[in-house]
Amino acid sequence: MLKAIRQDLKAVFDRDPAATSRLEVILTYAGFHALLIYRIAHWLKSYNVPFVPRALSQLARWLTGIEIHPSAKIGTGFFIDHGMGVVIGETAEVGDYVTLFQGVTLGGTGKERGKRHPTLGNHVVVGAGAKILGGIKIGDNVKIGANSVVIKNVPPNSTVIGVPARVIKTQGERLPDVTMDQTNLPDPISDRFAALEQELIELRKKLEQRDSQLPF
Template sequence: MLFKSLQEDIASIRQRDPAAHSWLEVVLCYPGLHAIVLHRLSRWCWHRGFRVLGRFISHVAKIFTGIEIHPAATIGPRFFIDHGTGVVIGETAVIGADVTLYHGVTLGGTSLHKGKRHPTLEDGVIVGSGAQVLGPITVGKGARIGANAVVLTDVPPGVTMVGIPARMVMRRQEGEFCAYGLSQDDLPDPVARAIDSVRGQVSALLERVQELETELHGHPTEACGRIPRMIPGEAARGEMPEADHAAGSAKGRNALENQDKDTEDAKQS
């Protein structure tokens, strides 16, 4: 049974990590695998009454791998901790099958209550580096937690959560494994969203101006509804948009023409 679990763990690591080139490399060089093997041993001791020995084995595992897993934590098959350093899994945490954690993840408690106080991760969950999943909450099957997110409430199955506190940015279930909890396409572009918001507000203002022009003059003016195009860098240099620049140039030419005409009239008189 233990050998079969070890085989499944090695196979899952090679499937999920493109840097794993052979089973021997995984056995010798992956602290996540070492931590889970030692956890199974410490858990065996814990549930047979040798609790101090179980905690000691867990402590030794933390020293050599940088991964702290309480002996009482429940962990399913094919569990993968990539890189490993800084991972903390609390006493009442429950982890399903095919779950992936990256370095710096904490599955922690938020109270001194002796009962269930750590999170439950269902099958296929991916938690990105530095994320904190805190309290007796449930992260649904296939959900993804982005790097450095702080999750304090239940997470529905198949969604992507990012931010502090974590919020849902996508509801999608993919069959393909996605490293670090989410792909670049999952993150919305904040600049694009801000530009879209500004354009929407400008459009609403222009519609209102057209309504007011129609009420005053019976029809909108010629300039109403046009959005001046800003040449890149103009805003930073404090320059005016093209439309205003053209209008200013036209006014300057008219002023010069009028001045020349006045000069000629003065000479003739």
């Protein structure tokens, strides 16, 4: 547990340029506070300690606005940026070096029993407000755009956006960074409208050419 906590602290400095000192992170970062309490609650849960793990989870929710079920499984180097509104369900599994932004939900659909929350691979980045629902699997090195709703499995090395989310980029090798440029994500709907507009322009040109060739 102590090794995981050290990795979580290191992840803050690796991925947040605003972090200036260990003391500042330890005293003022809500995401780190929530994760620290989760580590303790999860350790107690693993020893079948009753009541206390859930009580700690609710305390963290009250203090930080972040809710992490003590039964969730979270790897090392986990980073929650800002974090308000983040919810991680009971059967969720999160790999190593994953980043979540504020408002992210790793939730269920309300219909399943057993494994009803998502599994995230390593080096996954989830944008602000995204919802990942159900017992689905998100591969390694996946980037999920802000406010996307993911309800199907996502292959490794992909970028997904939209409601419902669709894969808009897949690479055969690991993406080179662990951050996400939210301002330059492709918009498939806008791209489709642009393609339709171009088709209309070309059709108008053909009609004008045909009309100019008519004898009357």
